[in-house]
Amino acid sequence: MKVMVTGGAGFIGSHIVDRLIELGHDVIILDNLSTGKKAFIHPGASFYQVDLRDRRLGEILEAERPEAVIHQAAQIDVPTSVKDPLFDAETNILGTLQLLEACRRSGVRKIVYASSAAVYGEPVFLPIDEEHPVDPLSNYGISKYTPECYLKVYKQLYGLDYTILRYANVYGIRQDPRGEGGVIAIFLDRVLRKEALTIFGDGKQTRDFVYVGDIAEANIRALHRGSGRVFNLGTGVPTSLEELVRILGEVTEKEIRVEYAPERPGDIRHSHFDCRRAEKWLDWTPRIDLKTGLRMTYEYYLEAARRLP
Structure with a gap:
């Protein structure tokens, strides 16, 4: 399968790329290298140094035509989201929206989206399951949750499949x-x-501390499982x-x-987290x-x- 990984030169994304290539997939990395590193780029992957907000994004997807996109690229620093909420929203919301448009136009089958425990805010019960109220306490939490709403709409309107993965502390x-x-x-x-x-x-x-290798494996499984669902990923x-x-x-x-x-x-x-839903639908448990x-x-x-x- 041809898979694009946004943020594929970053901490989590590079592990996902390594695992995809190990399994024999054709991988494209898209990363602006603001936090990603050239040293983390797998030599077996194609690489584009481009920002999510760059208009060239659509041209790249039209040329490459990946079947699936694993979307890891994001502004992830909570203090930055407070100091500069416009930058945070431009990257996490508008950048993701531009990616979704490019996916729709280029015929991408599915997008796997990296969300966050930050969408839940202060827990009202523990462990947190996927039915827990969404009530973010930071701009970052808002900007990670908003694309979840767009994903649901794009599936309804255009048939773009998705799986949402909410990470604990990776x-x-x-x-x-x-x-x-x-x-x-x-x-x-x-x-x-x-x-x-x-x-x-x-x-x-x-x-809830979860190892990056386990997170990478969950993303791989989500390529073919968990259609239209949200999953918590942690150890519990x-x-x-x-x-x-x-x-x-x-x-x-x-x-x-x-x-x-x-x-x-x-x-x-x-x-x-309560991660029983991921165990059931993704056949995933942290190892x-x-x-x-x-x-x-x-x-x-x-x-x-x-x-x-």
Whole structure:
């Protein structure tokens, strides 16, 4: 199958590309390299350095005619969405809308869309399932949810199939601690620099951490499953920041210093997913437990640090 991956030079997108090529698919990467990296571009894929908002997008899809598009490209930083909501909306909403138009005109069969736990806002019950109320607390949450509405309309009007994947806290190899900013990447970077970790609040707040390889596998399965459905992707296991630090200490075999700072306004206290729908309809369950995933990620960062001059 010919598949286009937007954001295919980024953290999650590059893992999806690797898996697609491993399975024998013909892959096209579309990435503006604002956060993606040339080093992550698989040599077996075609590559276009172009922004979602670029008018050339339609020409590329007309020329390549992919059967499916896995849409990972986005503005993903919550503080940026607050500081510059127009940029956030132009990228995540208008950029996605331009992609949908290009998909419609070029005969794309299906789009797999990367959404976020941010669409739910403050949980009213746990674990969060797909029927949980949508009530985003940030511009980013709004800009990730709005394309979900467009996807449903495009399926009704034009027959463009879709599957929506709402990610929990994704971590793993290739995540940029100073770019994409996941807490695990930040913590590991500071451990390697022998710096103290900063925890905002008391450290008892919980998150659902899911390994990037498992997320990539869910995207692959969604190419042929989950038509017109929304799925939560996580482990279903709540992990506190205190517990995360403890496991990091075991994995790195280092004594980790922690500094506590005041809780940040707007931070959600507890969040984890119910992923039974993905298990049923995508035949997907996460395979990498947190300790194993942290060990693989730490070894990756350790090796990268050794290569630095």
